[in-house]
Amino acid sequence: MGRFKKALYCVELFNLELRTYCYSLQSVRFEIVLNTLYWFTHDLRLSDNAALEYALKNSEQIAFVYVLDPSTKIANNYHSQLLGDHQTRFILNALQELADELQALGHQLIVLEGETQGEVGEFIREHDINQLVVAEQVGEYERRQVLHLKNTFPEVNVVQFWQHTLFTQHQIAELDWMSGSFSKFRNKVEKMPLTVSTPTSLENTLTPEHWPKAIKVDNNCALLAWFERYDGTYSMPNDMPFFAGEHAGKYHLVSYLNSGAAKTYKDTRNELDGWHNSTKFSPYLAIGNLSPRQIWHAVLQYERSDGANESTYWIKFELLWREYFQWLSLKLGKRLYAFSGLREIKPLTSFFAERYQKWCSGNTPYPLVNALMKQLNTTGYMSNRGRQIAASCFINELQLDWRYGAAYFQQQLIDFDVASNWGNWQYIAGVGVDPRGGRHFNIEKQTELFDAKGVFIRKWQGSAVGSQLDANDAADWPILSDVT
Numbered sequence: 001m002g003r004f005k006k007a008l009y010c011v012e013l014f015n016l017e018l019r020t021y022c023y024s025l026q027s028v029r030f031e032i033v034l035n036t037l038y039w040f041t042h043d044l045r046l047s048d049n050a051a052l053e054y055a056l057k058n059s060e061q062i063a064f065v066y067v068l069d070p071s072t073k074i075a076n077n078y079h080s081q082l083l084g085d086h087q088t089r090f091i092l093n094a095l096q097e098l099a100d101e102l103q104a105l106g107h108q109l110i111v112l113e114g115e116t117q118g119e120v121g122e123f124i125r126e127h128d129i130n131q132l133v134v135a136e137q138v139g140e141y142e143r144r145q146v147l148h149l150k151n152t153f154p155e156v157n158v159v160q161f162w163q164h165t166l167f168t169q170h171q172i173a174e175l176d177w178m179s180g181s182f183s184k185f186r187n188k189v190e191k192m193p194l195t196v197s198t199p200t201s202l203e204n205t206l207t208p209e210h211w212p213k214a215i216k217v218d219n220n221c222a223l224l225a226w227f228e229r230y231d232g233t234y235s236m237p238n239d240m241p242f243f244a245g246e247h248a249g250k251y252h253l254v255s256y257l258n259s260g261a262a263k264t265y266k267d268t269r270n271e272l273d274g275w276h277n278s279t280k281f282s283p284y285l286a287i288g289n290l291s292p293r294q295i296w297h298a299v300l301q302y303e304r305s306d307g308a309n310e311s312t313y314w315i316k317f318e319l320l321w322r323e324y325f326q327w328l329s330l331k332l333g334k335r336l337y338a339f340s341g342l343r344e345i346k347p348l349t350s351f352f353a354e355r356y357q358k359w360c361s362g363n364t365p366y367p368l369v370n371a372l373m374k375q376l377n378t379t380g381y382m383s384n385r386g387r388q389i390a391a392s393c394f395i396n397e398l399q400l401d402w403r404y405g406a407a408y409f410q411q412q413l414i415d416f417d418v419a420s421n422w423g424n425w426q427y428i429a430g431v432g433v434d435p436r437g438g439r440h441f442n443i444e445k446q447t448e449l450f451d452a453k454g455v456f457i458r459k460w461q462g463s464a465v466g467s468q469l470d471a472n473d474a475a476d477w478p479i480l481s482d483v484t
């Protein structure tokens, strides 16, 4: 055989082998049915959800699961629940909407009740799941849950997607930002500059007839049970109409921008009250009814159509604060919850049960703080400036351990987000990465600035009942000779 013919022969042999290999790969693929479990966590939406798109395109059968964990309703070491009633209600309503959406597509949202990783694990076992798809999260506790499942089920293909932030992990790696102040982070982001990729829409990528088959279960009444337990007779305050769900989130985004309030955002964002004085995007971002990319691009679109100014820039600036805390939380891991945060020095505090109680219920000697806490307890919301004042009072005037305050906020906030809450508390307590140390807001000055006429304090009945911080002062303690 000539050299040329020999070469051709070899190529043909190689092609044949390649075809056989591909064919066997195809048959393997047909033998293994991809039974996927899609686990919803902080991504309660169908659009701009890369993990969900992947799961739908790469499965033969699929089940959608969300877990309601009763242990999150039990008081923890800080005397607070991990999941308070305001956010519970918000989540339940969002789940109901998601369940309806999935049902219209011939699928089911299976709401399980129990210890989260145990419930997911049991579902994997019972339904021969060989692929678990879940959005990647920044919280240490949530990350450990997925890690635990990966270790328990090495045969299950665990696929995770990063979709809770504006930027990708790859973009952040390129930034070469090894944690540090917000200014450093923002400067780097804006100097590069990093681009926020366009959000995706499920309808444009996958028509319903191409969805995988549904894995269904019979017993699915946990959602109803939780509604009965936690929705009760609750009526939403008229001036804080937080309707939950992906549709409500999208509607809120459009109506906020249509209201024109974005044009004056920078001047109004610090006000203590008023629906349109700030965007109120936070509850939707916290549970993933909206993605930050959807908001970012809606603001860009608004700037193109209605004009950009300092205020529209400032909305993006604040979204960068959120972004910063998400990446910081990922870097800090469990140090996000540590008393000394990132610093070597532990703050000087004590535990005054009475002061703590008074702060929580809004009965301190500080009317503005009282009004803020009552607003929080009633609505689940408090403005950013309000949060700064209330947290500063907790740390500086009341000299309490900041972690108890953070945990109480976690319980009360409708928009609780692990990175933003614990990160901001660290920042005010002076144990975070900020080089300037903690923040002490002068309550009198803040009252003068934001509630000079006392309207907010009257609305929330903040007037101080007594001017004394502690019922017992040192003089009330028995002296040693009396005790013996």
Ligand SMILES: Cc1cc2nc3c(=O)[nH]c(=O)nc-3n(C[C@H](O)[C@H](O)[C@H](O)COP(=O)(O)OP(=O)(O)OC[C@H]3O[C@@H](n4cnc5c(N)ncnc54)[C@H](O)[C@@H]3O)c2cc1C
Pocket: 269, 278, 279, 280, 281, 282, 283, 285, 286, 315, 318, 319, 320, 321, 322, 323, 325, 382, 383, 384, 385, 387, 388, 391, 409, 413, 415, 416, 417, 418, 420, 421, 422, 424, 425, 428
């Ligand atoms: C002690 C303390 C605790 C906080 N806890 C939370 C929390 O659990 N969840 C939460 O979402 N935010 C938290 N924040 C940040 C901020 O107060 C809220 O995001 C904001 O008040 C929500 O209202 P908005 O959507 O109208 O904000 P806007 O002023 O309209 O801001 C637009 C968006 O930017 C982001 N943002 C604005 N300010 C901050 C900030 N300081 N840190 C991080 N992101 C920011 C939010 O996503 C917000 O929705 C906390 C702040 C403090 C000081």
